[in-house]
Amino acid sequence: MKDNEIIRQFIMSELMRGKNVSDLKVTDNLIETGVIDSLGIQILISFLEKNFSVSIADEDLIPDNFETIDAIWAFVTRGEQ
Amino acid sequence: MDFSLNEDQVAFKNAAIEFAGRELNEGAKQRERDREFNQAGWDKCARFGIQGLTLPQRYGGLEMDVLTSIAAMEGMGYACSDSGLLFSLNSHIWTCEMPILKFGTDVQKDKYLTGLANGSLKGGHAMTEPNFGSDAFGIKCKAVKKGNSYVLNGTKTFITNAPLADILLVFAVTDTSNKFSGLSVFLVEKSFPGFSIGTCEELMGLRTCPIGEVLLQECEVPEENRLGNEGAGAAIFNSEMEYERSCLFATHVGAMEKILEECIDYAKNREQFGKPIGSNQSISHKIADMKVRVELSRLILYKAAWMKAQGKRAPIESAMAKLYISESYVQNCLDAIQIHGGYGYSTELDFERHLRDSVAGRIYSGTSEIQRNIIAQFLGI
Numbered sequence: 001m002k003d004n005e006i007i008r009q010f011i012m013s014e015l016m017r018g019k020n021v022s023d024l025k026v027t028d029n030l031i032e033t034g035v036i037d038s039l040g041i042q043i044l045i046s047f048l049e050k051n052f053s054v055s056i057a058d059e060d061l062i063p064d065n066f067e068t069i070d071a072i073w074a075f076v077t078r079g080e081q
Numbered sequence: 082m083d084f085s086l087n088e089d090q091v092a093f094k095n096a097a098i099e100f101a102g103r104e105l106n107e108g109a110k111q112r113e114r115d116r117e118f119n120q121a122g123w124d125k126c127a128r129f130g131i132q133g134l135t136l137p138q139r140y141g142g143l144e145m146d147v148l149t150s151i152a153a154m155e156g157m158g159y160a161c162s163d164s165g166l167l168f169s170l171n172s173h174i175w176t177c178e179m180p181i182l183k184f185g186t187d188v189q190k191d192k193y194l195t196g197l198a199n200g201s202l203k204g205g206h207a208m209t210e211p212n213f214g215s216d217a218f219g220i221k222c223k224a225v226k227k228g229n230s231y232v233l234n235g236t237k238t239f240i241t242n243a244p245l246a247d248i249l250l251v252f253a254v255t256d257t258s259n260k261f262s263g264l265s266v267f268l269v270e271k272s273f274p275g276f277s278i279g280t281c282e283e284l285m286g287l288r289t290c291p292i293g294e295v296l297l298q299e300c301e302v303p304e305e306n307r308l309g310n311e312g313a314g315a316a317i318f319n320s321e322m323e324y325e326r327s328c329l330f331a332t333h334v335g336a337m338e339k340i341l342e343e344c345i346d347y348a349k350n351r352e353q354f355g356k357p358i359g360s361n362q363s364i365s366h367k368i369a370d371m372k373v374r375v376e377l378s379r380l381i382l383y384k385a386a387w388m389k390a391q392g393k394r395a396p397i398e399s400a401m402a403k404l405y406i407s408e409s410y411v412q413n414c415l416d417a418i419q420i421h422g423g424y425g426y427s428t429e430l431d432f433e434r435h436l437r438d439s440v441a442g443r444i445y446s447g448t449s450e451i452q453r454n455i456i457a458q459f460l461g462i
């Protein structure tokens with residue numbers, strides 16, 4: 001069973017390597033804090049497509065969908081609602 | 082994974098080879114010396130359908146899939162000795178038409194795509210600034226909302242097609258607090274008040290391609306000319322770069338194929354010490370290595386283009402394609418010059434021109450170093 005913890009873990013291990021990662025919350029703004037940048041978003045998307053069996057269009061790569069872990073979770077599970 | 086070309090695709094590629102060889106080369110050497118854009122060639126390409134390759138028929142395009150389009154562009158690269166014209170066409174297709182097609186509103190598509198497809202409009206994109214090249218998302222050009230318009234201020238440099246462009250996709254900051262999500266894109270027409278063109282440094286190659294500086298001084302752009310939402314600039318740029326890095330380099334693969342054939346021919350016919358130079362292993366191995374680079378370049382090009390044709394994203398594949406093809410093109414040009422000796426170094430043959438043109442490929446669309454950074458980061462390093 002997948003939940004947003006797997007996204008949190010991925011972001012902490014892959015996109016926040018070398019930074020203090022102890023307190024990443026699902027509501028933290030990932031864009032304002034620079035956790036997700038132009039390349040980071042592409043790496044994250046590859047991960048999401050693989051792990052959530054979703055296909056993400058370029059048009060969906062807007063900040064609103066990736067601002068927080070909660071937003072990412074809502075975005076990748078939107079088809080299930 | 083199957084990206085072999087079918088009969089129709091091969092026929093279309095051959096038609097592009099025949100067209101380019103017949104129509105685009107006359108006077109190319111002199112135009113290169115004079116740094117002159119081949120407007121007549123541009124018009125002929127439009128009539129053949131190059132500018133409309135990927136665009137839907139409702140805009141007058143040929144509506145070819147990505148694979149067929151790059152097969153045709155590979156043919157153009159093989160037969161056309163005016164790399165500046167090819168580069169101009171490539172920028173027009175991949176950095177202007179494609180993003181408008183993908184992200185534009187119906188009104189924007191109706192307004193611009195027909196003219197871009199029939200070649201009466203020229204387009205390009207403007208991201209790079211004097212102090213922000215590789216660090217593209219650090220740009221400072223600002224767009225401030227004022228009523229139903231945006232007011233743009235900034236300077237863009239090394240912009241392909243700028244001196245002749247009717248419309249440019251200009252990247253500007255709409256939210257200074259966010260580097261990545263603060264970028265937006267605007268369709269800026271040359272007639273907009275506050276838009277002007279400056280000259281760039283003289284470049285070593287691609288001399289027939291118009292490249293210049295874009296000056297935006299209180300340039301007023303109507304809100305309906307914003308491409309995508311506010312903050313969508315990074316997504317548009319990444320999407321555009323994937324197409325460019327996957328597809329623009331088709332012409333390079335075509336050029337490399339032609340250079341290889343010329344080297345094989347020369348190695349068989351040029352005699353020194355009473356035997357063909359190709360009978361020396363140092364020459365034949367050089368040619369074998371050139372062949373390997375051409376073949377692998379084509380494979381990675383077709384793989385990346387095939388992924389785009391499937392509607393997949395190909396960030397790492399397009400970075401690998403861009404890196405490998407551009408580096409291979411430079412190396413094959415150097416080898417071709419070496420194989421042709423003093424004649425290879427002369428301006429009489431075309432290899433030194435190819436070399437000058439090829440070096441640019443390691444810089445534009447993100448330098449080789451940046452492609453390596455992307456690949457490494459995808460590998461988790």
Ligand SMILES: Cc1cc2nc3c(=O)[nH]c(=O)nc-3n(C[C@H](O)[C@H](O)[C@H](O)COP(=O)(O)OP(=O)(O)OC[C@H]3O[C@@H](n4cnc5c(N)ncnc54)[C@H](O)[C@@H]3O)c2cc1C
Nearest residue numbers: 206207208209214215239240241441444445446447448450
């Ligand atoms: C022929 C041509 C056409 C172009 N057309 C366009 C166009 O149409 N539109 C547009 O917007 N731009 C265009 N450009 C600009 C092009 O995209 C930039 O030149 C390119 O991105 C590099 O930026 P720069 O020249 O400022 O070099 P810099 O970014 O200053 O780089 C200098 C050197 O440092 C290296 N470097 C920088 N950062 C790193 C890093 N993090 N890691 C490792 N190495 C690094 C680079 O690889 C390079 O070797 C064009 C350029 C050329 C040459």
